Amino acid sequence: MARIGMTVSDTVLISVVIPTYNYAHLLPRALDSVLSQMADDIELIVVDDGSNDNTADVLAGYVEQHPELNVIWQANAGAAAARNRGIRNASGRYALMLDADDELLPDALAALREVVAAQPQVGMVLGAQISVFPDGRERLRQPAPVPSASPLELARLYLLQKRISISHCCSLFRRDLLLKRPYPEVLRNGEDIPVFTYLLVSAPVVVTEVPLARIYKHADSLRHRRDNEEEYAIGMVREVFAGLPAECQSLRRRYTAQRYLSLFRAAQNAGDHAQARRFYRHALCVSPLQVLRWGYLRKGLRLLVGG
Incomplete structure (x- = not known):
């Protein structure tokens, strides 16, 4: 130094x-x-x-x-x-x-x-x-x-x-x-x-x-880049909750779903429908409540039915 x-x-x-x-x-x-x-x-x-x-x-x-x-x-x-x-x-x-x-x-x-x-x-x-x-x-x-x-x-x-x-x-x-x-x-x-x-x-x-x-x-x-996006999302969740008290840990699944919904939106905007479907399904499995609260249900169902 x-x-x-x-x-x-x-x-x-x-x-x-x-x-x-x-x-x-x-x-x-x-x-x-x-x-x-x-x-x-x-x-x-x-x-x-x-x-x-x-x-x-x-x-x-x-x-x-x-x-x-x-x-x-x-x-x-x-x-x-x-x-x-x-x-x-x-x-x-x-x-x-x-x-x-x-x-x-x-x-x-x-x-x-x-x-x-x-x-x-x-x-x-x-x-x-x-x-x-x-x-x-x-x-x-x-x-x-x-x-x-x-x-x-x-x-x-x-x-x-x-x-x-x-x-x-x-x-x-x-x-x-x-x-x-x-x-x-x-x-x-x-x-x-x-x-x-x-x-x-x-x-x-x-x-x-x-x-x-x-x-x-x-x-x-940089926030618009999609390279290594899923690895980044998982790492973000890990780092966020590593520093939070025990009472906040109950939010982890919902936040994980939110990160996958962000990936879903980015993939959809990029026209990558296969990835968008995968990210949406993952978010739905992790926390159905968060998927519903985010208002992505209509877009997600349309994507799932269409593919």
Whole structure:
């Protein structure tokens, strides 16, 4: 591991961690959005995940101008490994994970500082975001309210009903919880879901309507890829429930069925009807209730009867 520009302080409240891989052309936007808000209780850590563009040159230039910037280099290991490395090397009570192609909004860190000062035991702060689409359109998205409920109910609302939304860049996490439940490095995408679920059920959550970040949407997002999709779905279920308390384990079959329903929808959209039928049958065997709740019954029956 190579590291430059290191400072350590016992008074750090928020560590902003930026994992980056071949984003030299966009990284300055993210860096500037944080550096403009720097204070004695803020630290900025960038983890270069083995970039082979000119990321190293960009970061070297920033360190020359901003010696407080911490830069860590590692061989390419994926976003999960980069986030974990940054969290382990951070010193703040809280961590904000900023993607290299996104940016914080002005005064975002000041707003978060006020929230945690008022509620110091909070485990997660969910803020608003501005979504920026490829055509330049912007949309303000407010976070959904998070009820005071049992871990089982919170997991159900997040995993099965999707009534709670959590995103990087506009969320703040207590770092000790991230150390207890690191991002699963066996997942090369979607690695945030197991972590978000664990955070949700482990400590109080506060919602703020203050917009914290501008998040840029990309048409080539990994979530649209279908390679190794079934293996990924099974691994996702395993990682999600590995970190959850015993009372939440009753949701495992329904969540497994939901992952297969997602595979069913992707296969159907791709015109792969044979795979779609197989995924639908599997979901139906695992949890008929979840299949009915998801409203896929009509599509599934039509596919089964037709083939």
